[in-house]
Each structure stands twice: as C-alpha cells, then as structure tokens.
Amino acid sequence: MTENTSKLEIKLRAKGGAGQSTNxxxxxVNATxxxxxxxxxxxxxxxxxTTARVARDKLVKAEAKAK
Structure with a gap:
C-alpha cells in the first residue's frame, strides 16, 4: 500500500505474523x-x-514551518 502526498510517499510492508499480531x-520516501x-x-x-501517516504529517508540517 502506498499513498503520495506533498512529495512524500508511504510504503507499508507486512514483515511477519498474522491477524492482530502482524508486524x-x-x-x-521523498520524490528522489x-x-x-x-x-x-x-x-x-x-x-x-495511521502511524505512518501521522509521522508523514509531522514531517510536512515541520517542512511548511521551516519555509
């Protein structure tokens, strides 16, 4: 699953486990x-x-504040 917003893309992968205990x-990732x-x-x-989206939103907000 990926989502691209503000030149930052979220890449999500299952690493192990199943159901409620999936890791x-x-x-x-940026545009480059x-x-x-x-x-x-x-x-x-x-x-x-959602965890990744919150982290991305914080990065976007920090980037906008720096401009």
Whole structure:
C-alpha cells in the first residue's frame, strides 16, 4: 500500500505474523527515492498506516514551518 502526498510517499510492508499480531514496517520516501523516516507497528494494517501517516504529517508540517 502506498499513498503520495506533498512529495512524500508511504510504503507499508507486512514483515511477519498474522491477524492482530502482524508486524508492519513502514517507510516515508521523498520524490528522489530516499527514505526520510521509517518505523514499525504491530496490529492491523489500518493501524500501521495511521502511524505512518501521522509521522508523514509531522514531517510536512515541520517542512511548511521551516519555509
């Protein structure tokens, strides 16, 4: 699953487990393909994606504040 907003893309992968104990690894990648931030979450896919989205939103907000 990927989502592209403000030139930052979220990439989400299942690394192991099943159901409620699935281990998800997420990366936030910029337009040039460099990993800006990464992390992991345990649980359902929606929870892992929300964790990554919050991190991306914080990066976008910090970037806008710096301008």
């Amino acid at each position: 998800w690894h997420w990366e936030i 393909g460099e990993v800006v931030k990464s992390g992991s979450a345990v649980g359902v896919e929606a929870r892992a994606f």
